[in-house]
Amino acid sequence: MHFDISPKGQDYLNRVKAFIKNEIEPVEAAFWSEVTATCPGGDWRQWQVPAILEELKAKARAQGLWNMFLPDETLGAGLSIKDYALLAEQTGRSLLAPTVFNCNAPDSGNMEVLWRYGSEAQKQRWLMPLLAGEIRSVFCMTEPQVASSDATNMQATAIVEGDEIVLNGRKWWSSGIGDPHAKVAIFMAHTPDASKDRHHQHSMVLVPLDAPGVQIERMVPVFGDYDAPHGHGEVNFSNVRVPLDHFIAGPGMGFEIAQGRLGPGRIHHCMRCIGAAEKALELAIDRGTQRVAFGKPLLSLGGNRERVAEARIAIDQARLLTLFAAWKMDSVGTFAAMGEISAIKVVAPNVLQQVVDFAIQIHGGAGVSRDVPLTAFFSQARSLRLADGPDEVHKSVIAKMEIAKRASHGDR
The missing domain is CATH 1.10.540.10 (Acyl-CoA dehydrogenase/oxidase, N-terminal domain)
Known part of the structure; x- marks a missing residue:
C-alpha cells in the first residue's frame, strides 16, 4: 500500500x-x-x-x-x-x-448521489446548480419516532399512485434545511414491495422544499446551538406529491444508494475530524505554554505533557487508519473496505472528542466559550458518534466480519 x-x-x-x-x-x-x-x-x-x-x-x-x-x-x-x-x-x-x-455536508454527499445515480434530467435540474454553489440541499433520513440506527425501522413512506409518488412522514436532524439557499431534499422512505427483499423496500426521492405539504416544524439545537445559518430541522411531509421521475435510480434502490453515498462521505468526515483534532492540539499547546499557574507553564503541570504525547499518538493512528481505508477504497472499491470504513467511523470522532476535551481543560473557562472553536469541535465529535451509524453499529459490523473470517478457517 x-x-x-x-x-x-x-x-x-x-x-x-x-x-x-x-x-x-x-x-x-x-x-x-x-x-x-x-x-x-x-x-x-x-x-x-x-x-x-x-x-x-x-x-x-x-x-x-x-x-x-x-x-x-x-x-x-x-x-x-x-x-x-x-x-x-x-x-x-x-x-x-x-x-x-x-x-x-450534506451537499457533497447529495451531489455524489446525483452524479452516480441521477438521471440526466435530475442532474440538470439539481446537480448543476449544486455544483455551481447556487443552491443548498438537505438529506432527510432520520426519524424522531423510531430507533434510526436500524434504517429498516423507517416509517416514512413513498407510495406510487398513478404517475406520482406520494410522500408521508416526519424527519429530523435534516441538516442544512435552515439555510436560506436550501432548495431540495433527498427524502428516504419505505416503498413496500412484497416481491423484493427487506433491503430493496426503500427509496430515495428528490423533493423541492417548496412543494405543497413540506413543512419545517423547527430547528433542533445541538448542545444548545442551532448551528445557524445551516441548521438541523424537524420536517413534516404530508401527502407531498412529486412526479415518478423524482425517484433516484428507481424505487427500492435506497439502501444501495445509501451505501455508495456513505463510503466516501465517511472518509471526508473522519479526515475533517483529524484536522479539527490537529487544530485543537495546537491551541492546547499554545495555551499551555503561554499561561502560567503555580509558577510553571500549564503544560508542565498535572501530567499535561503526557496528554500531549497521547494526543499526538492518537491523531497519527487515526490518520493512518483513515488513509488505509481510503487507499483500499481506491484500490478495490467501497464494499471491499466496509470493515475499515466502520473502524474509522468509530476511531476518528472519538479521537477528536478526546483531544478537544484535553484542549478545553487547558483553556479553562475560555475553552467553553466561543472565543475559541473548541465547543464547536466537541459538538462535531460527539454528534458524529451518532450520525451515519452510532459507534455500536459500526463495532457490530467489525465484529461480524472478524468472526466470519475466523469461521472461514474451519478447524485448521
Missing part, C-alpha cells in the same frame, strides 16, 4: 493550505460573530448568510479550489479518495472552509 499523495493532489493540498491561511482564517471570527448577530435563535426564517461567504466562494472557485471531493475531472478535481482525504483534513481545521470550497 502507498499513502504518498500524487503530484496533482500535492498541488491542490498546497493551494488549499494557502487559501485557508490567507483568505479564511483572517475573516472567520468576524463571519461567526455576524452569524450570531443576524441569526436570532432558532427562527430559521430570519437567518441570513454573511456576504463574505459568497466573496470567499468566488475566490475559491476562481482558483480552481471547488468541488474537490468529486472524482470527475470535468465537474470536480478528479482526485482519488486518498488524495482528497488529505485536503479534507485541512478543511477540518476550520468551521467555514468546507462550505467555502463547496465541499460541505
